[in-house]
Amino acid sequence: QSKIALISHAPDSDSWWNTIKNSVKQAGEDYGVQVDYRNPANGDLADMARLIEQAAAQGYDGVIVTIADYNVLQSSIKKLTDKKIPVITINSGTTEQSEKLGAIMHVGQPEYEAGKGAGMRAKADGVKSFLCVNHYATNPASFERCRGFAEAIGADFKKSTIDSGEDPTGIEAKVSAYLRQNPTTGAVLTLGPTSAHPTLKVLEKAGLKGKMWMATFDLSDEISKGIKDGSVKFGIDQQPYLQGYIPVAVLATMKSTKSTDLAAVSAAVKANAKTAARFAEYGLAPAYGPRHIGSGPGFVTKENIGKVEKYAGQYR
Amino acid sequence: MTPQAPNPAPAAPTDDRVREVSPLRKLMSRPEFGALAGTLLVIAMFAVSAGGSGMFSAEGVVNWSTVAAYLGVLAVGAALLMIAGEFDLSVGSMIGFAGMLLAIPALYWGWPLWLATVFAFAVALALGWLNGWLVVRTGLPSFIVTLAFFFILRGLSLAVSVIFTGKTILSGNGDLVLRDMFATDPVISFFFHGYTLTGVFDALARMGVIAARDDGTALATGLPKAVVWWFALTAAGAFVLARTRMGNWIQAVGGDANAAKNVGIPVARVKISLFVFMAFCSTVFAVLQVADAGSAAADRGLQKEFEAIIAAVIGGCLLTGGYGSVVGAAFGALIFGMVQIGIGYTSIDNNWYRVFLGLMLLIAVLFNNYIRTRFALGRR
Amino acid sequence: MTPQAPNPAPAAPTDDRVREVSPLRKLMSRPEFGALAGTLLVIAMFAVSAGGSGMFSAEGVVNWSTVAAYLGVLAVGAALLMIAGEFDLSVGSMIGFAGMLLAIPALYWGWPLWLATVFAFAVALALGWLNGWLVVRTGLPSFIVTLAFFFILRGLSLAVSVIFTGKTILSGNGDLVLRDMFATDPVISFFFHGYTLTGVFDALARMGVIAARDDGTALATGLPKAVVWWFALTAAGAFVLARTRMGNWIQAVGGDANAAKNVGIPVARVKISLFVFMAFCSTVFAVLQVADAGSAAADRGLQKEFEAIIAAVIGGCLLTGGYGSVVGAAFGALIFGMVQIGIGYTSIDNNWYRVFLGLMLLIAVLFNNYIRTRFALGRR
Amino acid sequence: MTDYILQLEDVSKYFGSVIALGGVTLRLRRGEVHCLLGDNGAGKSTLIKTLAGVHAPDKGQYILEGKPVRFNSPREALDLGIGTVYQDLALVPLMSVARNFFMGREPVKKLFGFLPVMDHHHAARTAGDKLRDMGIRIRDANQMIGTMSGGEKQCLAIARAIHFGAKVLILDEPTAALGVKQSANVLKLIAKARARGISVIFITHNVNHAYPIADSFTLLNRGKSLGTYLKKDVSKDEVLDMMAGGEEMQKLMADLDGVTI
């Protein structure tokens, strides 16, 4: 049985990654490989570099990494390629960086673009100012989402962002303080369930629920409820399931077919019945490219929430 | 309230070796006074820099006092434990774990909410006991023992929630919605959910004293239950420390465990009970937060152990044990909570948030210390 | 090495009040022995559970020893500071800030790398001095003072990097690439960048002792500079503590600051120098990491203050000061680093990571403590 | 019932390689004042800590009122009526006089008829009174112990042990830091305790304190007992020579004239 490792940059408290963990488990079952999920406990990138080196020392059959920071990970990823371990990059980072790192493919979608995509929708709704609730400010990449959104609507990124911390009580208090302080704020963007839930409570308490334009990254039970009742315009869904599932499927197929032809491997994954069934069940739609595969941004709105809702936080 | 007995001294007031000292100075020499002064300074600073921002409106006050209250609940336990010379680093992890212990039975095993709550308390207290027992039994520093639980409990919250539910944030399961369960269970709701004194707030709103919603009810719904717990636990903790035998034992154990043992104080029992009490405070925090947020999550309570210690130290507790005040710790929580949230009411650029947080803390504590030593009597 | 003088006692060996005790037991009673035993136990546990996974291959060893080395660099400073009775919570923030202090001048102000590095060291040491000065001057607990800097410096790293560069991760600016600058500056590169003993490793690879790349060079490039720093700082710290006047002063200040002051030890100077030394260790960490990662970022060093304290405590330093060992702290860093990374080499599900981390720590420390008290001589 | 309220039979105590006590036998008669003499480091404090339950003997037997006992903590000894003043006093510097006095045995009253609280008023008054009886005037029973003078602290520790009137009173150098008046008071208190039938073990290096009050003497030397003597069998000078570790006072004092100890 071949062994694959997925190394993320997320601290293990981040709920979004739970979907990825679930997806690699299922992919492992579907393709008969063992997948180890690894992450730096505190989200420290330097620790992540060590984990990548560790994967090299362990001699995995394939390694999936996030490009949390191109420069930091460059030399450690080289340790993998030196050992001829196939690498697939996921989540953050760009396809160019992925290619420069010598990865065979990239599955994901950069933070800035996701933020910008959401911002474009907001702009269409006439939003001119906003508040970005960042519960993960210690990871600098998270600000890219806020920046993308801000630049799309033409707002001042620095003035519109708060470092909310991860404690729901604190988030609630800080958001409500900000809104109180900036009563003209036109919209709220939250970066995930951790910040979305308390923010929803603030809006509810202030009587702004449904009135204030709000969108969020990622999904959870609570968020899908909000989408249904209209208090959340949409959830920006990166389809994390795909980011975990597809690389495992690709690496496993490459190994089992002993092929390095990416197109053929992609096709085989696409054609796999188990895979197709999973994607259909969870309502996922990967954008297969010639080399890279896009996983988003999918916008989950009132219209398509039905399919997603059941699995929010688990497979969606 | 103070570690010293509050009663008047029996010594003759006309002792030739006692100087006249004004009663005001005497008042100011009480250990809480420094923390109170620090609090007033922080209020003054925000009154100047964020006066018109609504920070001191009813909603504003409820807003930051909720943050202070959550922290304050933990600070009571942390202060008592610190006075007894120990630390508990597993507080934050315990909060996450206790939330899971409540949510999983309630949502996935079909238990009634009250039973799930009792279960969460029971398991948490047992873990607190284990913490204390290991510290007392092995003689290892509590720092190391509770550090192990810091990791273990955080890991368990994650593992348990994934195993039983496949998710890491639990707010409902099919028809069962945690928020509704809290709203409908009368007992649990009374203790942990929502607000109290809503009538008073609404009346004030109708009188135009505080801001109202369109429907005439107060914008600030009421006094959050967390604040009530904060006051209640602080009062209880201060009472125990100042007025009971146990309070005397706590101070003695922290001041000199060896001396305490030699005069027959059951050192192990005192320490273990305080670890259990700390677990109780953590669980109260967890249940309040689950009720408030309507969900439990594996990452709840991150770094709360740290903040609880900060609050206790700001409030004048000695890190080395033996001296401190529960009321001081409550002020410490208030200072820390107010500074954390208050910065959001000022027009300070968010990039500077931490810088100001650090500076304000330093100023508050320096001032507090200045007052304390300036007016301290009979101490050096 | 030990806080006790290593020389033989001049007392007559035929004292009628001394029992015969075997030399082995005497050896085992040294404070480092417990930490060494803990380390061996951890190695044994991994040899069983992750023996075939490459954990003990050359790359594997380099891998986890790098983690231990980074932590060990901090542990030296933290141990000495703890022995002197103080803490520094600003270590982690200092790491982030020092990285910024290096990267911004080098990339945005056009300074040569060596000058930027000197600048980073100078400012960091000055901040360390300020930390110490405030502690000594105000008499506040160092916990609170350095906590303020914990916030302030983290905030400054963020604010400064955003102001000067608009980014929070700095790896290059136009043509200037930090990674290349490190590779080309001979002095800085010699001290902080890359590996040493590469020739030896390559030779071993050619002899087939360790794994090789296609081109015949060793897969494990060499001994990382971080490991060299770790050994050097540990040796220096242990030497200072055991053999110099300063070492005696450090122990005295931590053991009883009052007594130390009364016998004329310059308590303030000792404490301040240790804060400066701690800042030095943090900056070494920062520069090594910037060189290794090729970038500086505002979030570097998160929680490192905490891990440094953990390593020192595992290594047998007393949190209350006055007793401890630098070599012990190095073993503490090794235990913690090895456990952290080693779990990844076993087939344990990641959800259980923290649970195992906590358990292994507890076991290692319990064992360490058992050995220490079991064989301790002349102590209770 | 035996004659002895408390016996140590052939007790040894080791600290690592150090033999602190090597086979010591000590028998305390009911209602006597038994003086334990010995040089510095002879093992007196170790012996009384063994009696008080702080150390468990490594060898030998501890017999209380005829029954062998083994204490796991000082509390057990206290509960059986053995009160001790340790050489290091067992006071907590950061606590007040009153709180230290009643530490471990706090006076309790009911607040509102049901809440058991510490009776601070009673504690402060009692502590102040007892100290005044010994010749110490404290200004404020809420003063921290840490700010008191050496002698004041020692008086507090003694007053505490005597107040909780035990069956056996063990005093480890109680008069070491005391002034003349206070020492006299302590000796009086010992005499009073004996009159009440309490047995006392008394350690001192001052023969002028030891000889008048004691009924018997046990001499420790380098961890071993050199025997027990009744007062009627030895003179003050013999006791003094014993205290000096067998060397004669004359020799010791040769260089200094006029000194008598």
Next chain:
Amino acid sequence: MTDYILQLEDVSKYFGSVIALGGVTLRLRRGEVHCLLGDNGAGKSTLIKTLAGVHAPDKGQYILEGKPVRFNSPREALDLGIGTVYQDLALVPLMSVARNFFMGREPVKKLFGFLPVMDHHHAARTAGDKLRDMGIRIRDANQMIGTMSGGEKQCLAIARAIHFGAKVLILDEPTAALGVKQSANVLKLIAKARARGISVIFITHNVNHAYPIADSFTLLNRGKSLGTYLKKDVSKDEVLDMMAGGEEMQKLMADLDGVTI
């Protein structure tokens, strides 16, 4: 140059509302042994801490060799040759005998000819020798102070102060915890120091230690000085009455027969 090596003129020291010293004058002649007497809590330790630079006086002047001084730390007093044995000894329990002995004044040797290191061998030998001179046999100079007996600790503190032979030696109850032999040795050491021209301030509650050795006595009572007396002007019994705070010994001892203090 004045007759006095050290003078305190009308010095007061307050702790909050407590008047620890209220206008005390003390003059120490060159080469004399000056005995400071007084009840517990009279302010003796506070006075000598003022001399040693631990406390700065709140009022009054401190004159050293005719020049007014103001010390900010004990180090300054030490550097001017004022060595002190504090009542609480100023030892660090977790450090070894040798390290404590040389604390603050470590003997240094050069390793490899340039690296200044502490000379542990010399330290251990010196500490062991000096203690043996005082009648204390230590088994191991690397033993922790915390495990030594009360008297052993006190001897170490005294040996240390005397070894670093200062111009002025201040001893706060040095013989309190000492055995007969050790006390005699300390008195001999004081006599020797005087012979070398060192001035000594000596606090004790034992008149048998005070009277033979002292040249003059100053009596403190409740923070105030009751005057200085030369030995030739007072008898031992008068000194004893002074020590008892003015009460006469006879009255004090009325209840106990045979006791002389």
